[in-house]
Amino acid sequence: MSGTEQNGKATLSGAEILIRALTDQGVEVIFGYPGGAVLPIYDALFAQNNIRHILVRQEGGAVHAAEGYARSTGKPGVVLVTSGPGATNAVTGLTDAMMDSIPIVCLTGQVASHLIGNDAFQEADTIGITRPCTKHNYLVQDADEMGRIVHEAFYVATHGRPGPVVIDLPKDICVNQGHYEKPDLENLKHKTYRPPIEGKTEAIAAAVEMMAGAKRPIFYTGGGLINSGPEACARLQELVRLTGYPITSTLMGLGAYPASDDRFLGMLGMHGTYEANNAMHDCDVMICLGARFDDRITGRLDAFSPHSKKIHVDIDPSSINKNISIDLAVIGDVGKVLEQMLARWKDGAYQPDQAALNDWWTTIQKWRSRHCLAFTQGADIIKPQHAIQRLYELTKDRDTYITTEVGQHQMWAAQFYKFEEPNRWMTSGGLGTMGYGLPAAVGAQIAHPDSLVVDISGEASFMMNVQELSTAMQYKLPLKIFILNNRWMGMVRQWQQLLHGSRFSETYSEALPDFVKLADCFGATGMVIERPDELDASIQKMLDTDGLVIADVRVAQEENCFPMVPSGAAHNEMILGDGENADRPKVSGEGMALV
Amino acid sequence: MSEKSEIAPKHTIAVLVDNEPGVLARVVGLFSGRGYNIESLTVAKVDAGEDRSRINIVTSGNEMIIDQIRAQLERLIPVFRVVDLTESGPSVERELALVKVVAKGENRIEALRVADIFRARAVDSTLGSFVFEVTGDSGKVNAFIDLMQPLGLAEVSRTGVVAIARGADAM
Numbered sequence: 225m226s227g228t229e230q231n232g233k234a235t236l237s238g239a240e241i242l243i244r245a246l247t248d249q250g251v252e253v254i255f256g257y258p259g260g261a262v263l264p265i266y267d268a269l270f271a272q273n274n275i276r277h278i279l280v281r282q283e284g285g286a287v288h289a290a291e292g293y294a295r296s297t298g299k300p301g302v303v304l305v306t307s308g309p310g311a312t313n314a315v316t317g318l319t320d321a322m323m324d325s326i327p328i329v330c331l332t333g334q335v336a337s338h339l340i341g342n343d344a345f346q347e348a349d350t351i352g353i354t355r356p357c358t359k360h361n362y363l364v365q366d367a368d369e370m371g372r373i374v375h376e377a378f379y380v381a382t383h384g385r386p387g388p389v390v391i392d393l394p395k396d397i398c399v400n401q402g403h404y405e406k407p408d409l410e411n412l413k414h415k416t417y418r419p420p421i422e423g424k425t426e427a428i429a430a431a432v433e434m435m436a437g438a439k440r441p442i443f444y445t446g447g448g449l450i451n452s453g454p455e456a457c458a459r460l461q462e463l464v465r466l467t468g469y470p471i472t473s474t475l476m477g478l479g480a481y482p483a484s485d486d487r488f489l490g491m492l493g494m495h496g497t498y499e500a501n502n503a504m505h506d507c508d509v510m511i512c513l514g515a516r517f518d519d520r521i522t523g524r525l526d527a528f529s530p531h532s533k534k535i536h537v538d539i540d541p542s543s544i545n546k547n548i549s550i551d552l553a554v555i556g557d558v559g560k561v562l563e564q565m566l567a568r569w570k571d572g573a574y575q576p577d578q579a580a581l582n583d584w585w586t587t588i589q590k591w592r593s594r595h596c597l598a599f600t601q602g603a604d605i606i607k608p609q610h611a612i613q614r615l616y617e618l619t620k621d622r623d624t625y626i627t628t629e630v631g632q633h634q635m636w637a638a639q640f641y642k643f644e645e646p647n648r649w650m651t652s653g654g655l656g657t658m659g660y661g662l663p664a665a666v667g668a669q670i671a672h673p674d675s676l677v678v679d680i681s682g683e684a685s686f687m688m689n690v691q692e693l694s695t696a697m698q699y700k701l702p703l704k705i706f707i708l709n710n711r712w713m714g715m716v717r718q719w720q721q722l723l724h725g726s727r728f729s730e731t732y733s734e735a736l737p738d739f740v741k742l743a744d745c746f747g748a749t750g751m752v753i754e755r756p757d758e759l760d761a762s763i764q765k766m767l768d769t770d771g772l773v774i775a776d777v778r779v780a781q782e783e784n785c786f787p788m789v790p791s792g793a794a795h796n797e798m799i800l801g802d803g804e805n806a807d808r809p810k811v812s813g814e815g816m817a818l819v
Numbered sequence: 820m821s822e823k824s825e826i827a828p829k830h831t832i833a834v835l836v837d838n839e840p841g842v843l844a845r846v847v848g849l850f851s852g853r854g855y856n857i858e859s860l861t862v863a864k865v866d867a868g869e870d871r872s873r874i875n876i877v878t879s880g881n882e883m884i885i886d887q888i889r890a891q892l893e894r895l896i897p898v899f900r901v902v903d904l905t906e907s908g909p910s911v912e913r914e915l916a917l918v919k920v921v922a923k924g925e926n927r928i929e930a931l932r933v934a935d936i937f938r939a940r941a942v943d944s945t946l947g948s949f950v951f952e953v954t955g956d957s958g959k960v961n962a963f964i965d966l967m968q969p970l971g972l973a974e975v976s977r978t979g980v981v982a983i984a985r986g987a988d989a990m
């Protein structure tokens with residue numbers, strides 16, 4: 225790198241310092257898109273070989289790709305975009321990462337310092353715009369500060385509850401000379417930010433006591449376990465084995481506990497299983513691990529699990545008592561807290577109340593025997609549930625990563641694809657961002673070039689970031705895009721049918737492209753799958769085809785996603801697919817507004 | 820200000836922050852973004868090195884909301900400490916107001932008399948007006964302003980509440 229001697233210390237341009245600091249952080253990949261304000265940074269990237277740049281087709285795609293990369297590796301994802309429109313295009317992705325606690329460092333170009341506030345060309349108040357949708361953001365005002373800020377940004381993004389961090393980089397700062405020395409990254413300490421790691425001993429003891437005294441216990445687990453890492457998930461498995469208690473998971477937590485295990489009741493919440501939601505409703509001790517009592521989980525607040533004592537383990541104290549009143553809070557990293565709980569359980573030689581637990585499992589088995597996810601696959605039309613089930617069967621023994629878009633297909637994927645390990649499942653949970661899945665798949669495939677990456681998509685969501693096909697083609701990513709094409713914005717159509725008198729306002733997927741031709745024009749392979757009897761062979765063909773494949777799976781158009789806890793209803797007022805109430809839920813006007 | 824604030828108890832919260840650019844915007848944005856109420860807000864640097872600022876916020880809400888506010892404030896990266904002075908024991912609260920009264924004759928004399936009772940000082944005076952400086956807790960300042968109303972109150976400028984815990988312990 226270029227540099228001049230000054231006071232005996234080498235000086236570098238701000239952009240060079242940036243690249244050095246990123247390299248020192250171990251960054252291998254940046255997802256980005258160039259522009260005027262970031263030209264000095266692209267110049268510095270050009271001059272080195274440590275960091276690979278993946279050129280997306282729209283900045284929103286860059287952030288989702290970085291999310292897919294981060295979620296599938298446990299490492300922070302890095303994004304580089306230009307000022308103004310580059311930064312504003314990144315806002316959806318940043319908000320998405322904020323909601324789902326994904327560690328992202330997003331570098332945004334900015335106009336030169338002296339132009340800030342002047343409505344200069346491609347100026348946006350990126351710091352102001354991204355303040356509420358990032359965990360923290362920085363404006364670099366001096367090249368000498370560049371190194372410190374970059375390392376601090378990574379620290380903040382990855383410590384405590386993870387999240388996105390923006391570093392806004394005025395063009396002159398990237399050109400100016402400054403000093404850089406690699407800090408002692410192992411022992412980096414933040415001036416003010418000290419997230420808790422260990423749970424308080426008394427809280428752990430009280431939690432274990434409460435757990436052991438339970439007659440109808442349940443583990444309710446979430447994305448915090450995935451963030452904490454595979455070790456946290458291994459400890460969860462040990463604790464579930466040790467206690468024999470049932471376990472359910474949020475959308476974001478799928479894979480933290482193996483779905484095939486008998487103790488797993490499936491996902492809970494709005495489209496959760498009958499057994500999981502009823503067990504949540506009737507339990508006497510709820511052990512919430514790294515989840516946040518989101519409104520899609522709780523349903524009607526005043527009817528949520530009315531008879532239980534609730535233990536809440538979370539690294540973020542603001543999650544405690546936010547929506548639901550908690551009996552016992554344990555603040556700390558869920559992996560560490562699980563280690564402490566396991567040690568305490570073993571030390572105290574605790575035993576579950578086996579007789580009560582047997583009764584509880586008998587009740588749960590009764591709920592289970594309701595087979596709430598059952599559907600009937602006929603001979604003519606592929607049911608979307610069946611398509612996911614077959615995809616699962618044909619890919620489960622492979623090294624597979626699944627991403628989704630948002631809608632019915634996402635919920636069916638969550639219900640029917642069984643995740644055995646963490647980091648294999650990437651979906652937009654908190655924000656529910658259509659268009660997430662394709663770029664997230666790009667990020668996952670970049671991180672795992674030899675693995676199978678499937679984007680389970682809906683025909684409407686797919687169109688939202690369809691331009692990222694071009695990115696995937698540029699880097700020869702063999703993504704498999706599995707579109708459950710029902711010709712509707714299915715999830716919205718379902719709500720219109722159930723809650724708005726079947727007035728299907730603007731939800732028909734009109735003027736869809738021919739997906740086979742679309743694949744063809746990007747240089748990929750397209751296929752249509754129409755008949756149930758060809759489904760397996762076609763999925764196999766998709767998997768066996770080299771390179772990117774778009775499978776346009778024509779599924780039953782009017783299929784609804786059940787079970788469903790309508791907004792404003794309690795967990796035990798679920799609509800089941802086969803019941804006579806399936807078309808006419810009792811939803812109040814109040815409930816309708818809760819949506 | 821929301822309707823809630825009329826019934827929900829008031830809390831004075833002190834926030835010690837790293838004096839980095841935008842930190843006030845973060846705090847204010849948190850309150851507006853999450854729908855919390857700000858009745859008063861003061862901010863100034865409070866150490867010799869000018870590294871730290873103290874923000875005093877008077878807000879209102881039930882216990883769950885106040886706990887949320889505290890946790891959300893603590894979650895902001897440049898925050899050192901958050902103390903709910905209303906919860907944490909006895910504290911002293913003060914506010915300063917500059918009150919302009921335009922009056923002649925009997926009202927002018929009465930205004931001076933009231934000011935005397937409140938230990939307010941006249942910091943500016945013309946033949947037809949006074950500017951009084953009054954300090955005290957918000958109740959006292961409110962009472963003073965109320966009394967000036969019929970006497971020719973023309974303009975008020977208030978600092979908002981600054982507060983500190985009583986006793987030897989520092990924040």
Ligand SMILES: Cc1ncc(C[n+]2csc(CCOP(=O)(O)OP(=O)(O)O)c2C)c(N)n1
Nearest residue numbers: 631632633658682683684685712713714715
């Ligand atoms: C960016 C964005 N806009 C709008 C929505 C609201 N929305 C939720 S699901 C959905 C329909 C999705 O349709 P499709 O991708 O075909 O999936 P399906 O439900 O049919 O499986 C819409 C419009 C959203 N989640 N995200």
Ligand SMILES: [Mg+2]
Nearest residue numbers: 682683712714
């Ligand atoms: Mg659809």
